[in-house]
Amino acid sequence: MNQIKSIFLKIFITYLVILILSHIVLAIASYVLFHNNLTELHINPEGFNQMKYLFILASIFSITCTGLFTYYLTKRITAPLREMNQAALRIAKGHFDQRVQIKTRDELGELGETFNFMAQELSNLEQMRKDFIANVSHDLRSPLTSIHGYVSAFLDNTIPDDRKNDYFIIMKEQTERLNKLVNDLLDMAQMESGQFQIRPVTFNLSELIRQVVARMEPEFVNKKINVDLLFEEAEDINVFADPDRIDQVMVNLIQNALQFSPYDSSIKVLLKKEEQAVISIRDFGPGIKQEDIQSIWDRFYKADKSRSKKVGIGLGLSIVKHILDLHQTDIQVESEVGRGTTFTFKLSIANKQT
Known part of the structure; x- marks a missing residue:
């Protein structure tokens, strides 16, 4: 048999x-x-x-x-x-458009429903893959084209001396954009292979947030965004977490807020101490529809397809979620269309003996 x-x-x-x-x-x-x-x-x-x-x-x-x-x-x-x-x-x-007809409600019918669900998920994954390739190609080609054009202009001596510094700054920004894209792709590969790890230590969270905002100041100036740091505690807050990964979380969340904030608006970064350290990043952008909130953590997902022209390929929030999951903490999203979005997460307070 x-x-x-x-x-x-x-x-x-x-x-x-x-x-x-x-x-x-x-x-x-x-x-x-x-x-x-x-x-x-x-x-x-x-x-x-x-x-x-x-x-x-x-x-x-x-x-x-x-x-x-x-x-x-x-x-x-x-x-x-x-x-x-x-x-x-x-x-x-x-x-991936194949489906089976379900004629019964027994175990075979349930198997057929599962099969159709699998086929739909594979179809969605294939579409995400195509979107991913298109977005990555665009995000790679755009800065590379800019850098190539500026380098050619320098070699041809067609750029006035008083403008060279401006073009160097632009080239630096484009290389940083490429570097972030490559790092996000490497992080995604590590997450899929199970090699993405954290190394928690005690560090000053308040100082880390100040440093992140200071590093990103040129981006705020370019878009005329005002960043309000709201620290409810007079003393700095120490937490037990991976400082490099939390730095990555803060950068991704603030860049996400910056990306969807209109010109001449503001971003609020709140830090307060409860049983845990509570960090909130709020923007006053277009907001997220309630039906899209659960999907924003998916890789390559973009709730508004018209946003595909903006910087990014939809990996930042997925990486944020994975990092916070490794820290055994959750991230909450509150959003209202037309009034902005707030991301909030918590970290464990460090023991004084640690």
Whole structure:
């Protein structure tokens, strides 16, 4: 039975074996009962032999008819499996629009629903992959084109001396943009391989936030964004976490707020001490629809497709979520369309003895 590769043949043969065994048992039981009671039943040996032949003919007819019905029933039961097998082969070749028809509500029906769900998820993943390639290609080509153009201009001596410093600054910004993109891709690869780790230590969270905001000041100036640091505690707050990864979280969240903030607006960064250190980053941008909030953590996801022209390929928030998950803390999102978004997360306060 283990060498038979078709589940249809396995079920069909199983039914036939059960059917034949049942007839054999019935025949043996009938022989024993009739043979021991021939006198009482007024049946002579010749009549008993005739009954045996009739029983054999009836058994053959019964097995044949039941076997044909079993063949039809088995074929009907396994039809969804064959359909799923064919659909799976087409999906494997890249045809992600394949679906199976669900005609029952039993285990096979549930399997069919799961199969269709899998096919839909694969289709979404394929679309995300295409969007990812398009976005990465755009994000790589744009700064590379700019850098190539500026370098060519320098080599041709077509840039005035009083403008060279401005162009160097632009080239530096473009290389930083490329560096962030490559780092995000490397982080994503580490997350998928399970090599993305944290090394928690005690550090000054208040000072880290001030340093992040100071580093990003040129970006705020370019967009005329005012950043308000709101520290409710007079003293600095020390936490137990990975400072490099928390720095990455803060940069990603503030850049996300900066990206969707209108010109001449503000961003608020709040730090307060409760049972844990609470950090909030609020912008006054377009906000996020409630139905999109759960999806913003997905890789490459962009709630508003029109935002695809903006910097970024949809990895920042996914990396943020993964880092905070490793710290065993959650991140909350409060957003209202047209009024902005607030991201809030917590970190463990460091013990004074640590």
